[in-house]
Amino acid sequence: MLVLKQLTKTFPVGGGSVKTAVSDVNLTIPTGQFVTVIGSNGAGKSTLLNLISGRHWPDYGSIELNGVDITAWGEHRRAAYIGRVFQDPLQGTAGSMTVEENLSIAECRGRRRSLGRGVTRARRERYKALLAQLELGLEHRLKTPVAELSGGQRQSLSLIMATMTRPSLLLLDEHTAALDPKTALQVLALTRRVVSEYGLTTLMVTHNLEHALLMGDRTIMMHEGQIVLDVAGAERAGMTVSDLLERFTRTRGERIVDERLLLG
Ligand SMILES: Nc1ncnc2c1ncn2[C@@H]1O[C@H](COP(=O)(O)OP(=O)(O)OP(=O)(O)O)[C@@H](O)[C@H]1O
Ligand SMILES: [Mg+2]
Numbered sequence: 001m002l003v004l005k006q007l008t009k010t011f012p013v014g015g016g017s018v019k020t021a022v023s024d025v026n027l028t029i030p031t032g033q034f035v036t037v038i039g040s041n042g043a044g045k046s047t048l049l050n051l052i053s054g055r056h057w058p059d060y061g062s063i064e065l066n067g068v069d070i071t072a073w074g075e076h077r078r079a080a081y082i083g084r085v086f087q088d089p090l091q092g093t094a095g096s097m098t099v100e101e102n103l104s105i106a107e108c109r110g111r112r113r114s115l116g117r118g119v120t121r122a123r124r125e126r127y128k129a130l131l132a133q134l135e136l137g138l139e140h141r142l143k144t145p146v147a148e149l150s151g152g153q154r155q156s157l158s159l160i161m162a163t164m165t166r167p168s169l170l171l172l173d174e175h176t177a178a179l180d181p182k183t184a185l186q187v188l189a190l191t192r193r194v195v196s197e198y199g200l201t202t203l204m205v206t207h208n209l210e211h212a213l214l215m216g217d218r219t220i221m222m223h224e225g226q227i228v229l230d231v232a233g234a235e236r237a238g239m240t241v242s243d244l245l246e247r248f249t250r251t252r253g254e255r256i257v258d259e260r261l262l263l264g
Contacts, residue, residue, distance in 0.1 A: 001066060003065075005061055007063065008058060022058075023224070025226065032199045035219070035220060036220075045173070052082065080165075080167075081167055082170075084162055098142065101119070104127075106164055152180075159187065204216060
């Protein structure tokens with residue numbers, strides 16, 4: 001279970017002023033829940049994921065994962081428990097290294113005592129079995145440098161790398177946004193399969209409202225650093241993209257009205 005309490009992050013923007021990217025976010029995600037995160041540009045989605053992964057320190061608030069307060073943990077220590085896939089296929093994998101070297105590094109990630117990065121025969125067989133599930137033929141390309149793979153193959157590999165140690169939490173930040181629509185759907189199908197097979201607690205950011213409703217069990221919407229919509233269960237199951245848009249507009253409208261009332 002992931003529990004965020006009063007999580008807040010500001011960035012200096014020059015002239016002595018600050019931008020509040022994440023503002024007093026309270027969020028509880030039960031173990032095994034798959035949450036999709038939507039919101040316009042600059043809403044604070046990536047910052048929220050970066051706070052959870054330890055890339056950024058919060059100004060205020062706490063992060064608890066499976067009952068352990070990890071707020072003071074560094075990024076490397078958290079990496080043993082948190083898998084990540086980013087938008088850029090180049091970011092999750094090392095291009096100049098081979099497929100099996102990448103998998104080997106991922107397997108050792110966050111472990112204090114390294115298994116050694118050398119690829120033994122037993123490990124190679126395990127990697128082959130993992131890759132065969134992708135049905136992309138990568139199991140025959142263990143010695144291929146990752147730079148020679150397509151964007152979709154690379155993102156699929158990133159996903160396998162992020163999940164092969166069965167992390168307590170999986171963070172996906174627009175991991176299909178750089179792919180063509182057909183490949184994006186293939187990577188989403190793989191995402192769904194891996195998440196359900198391992199029962200992973202997952203946060204997936206997307207700009208695609210259809211994908212947000214298609215994937216996972218719950219959808220949250222961020223706006224100006226806050227969670228302004230949180231839907232799950234029967235309410236979500238009956239929702240269309242236009243319902244979602246309408247709810248968003250209404251939330252924003254109400255906020256503006258509130259602010260005017262307060263100022264008035
Ligand atoms: N490292 C940083 N330094 C300064 N400001 C930042 C930094 N990271 C994010 N911000 C600011 O914080 C706000 C939230 O940014 P964030 O990247 O979290 O948004 P987002 O919801 O992920 O947007 P997008 O959909 O465009 O990816 C923005 O105003 C952004 O400019
Ligand atoms: Mg972002």
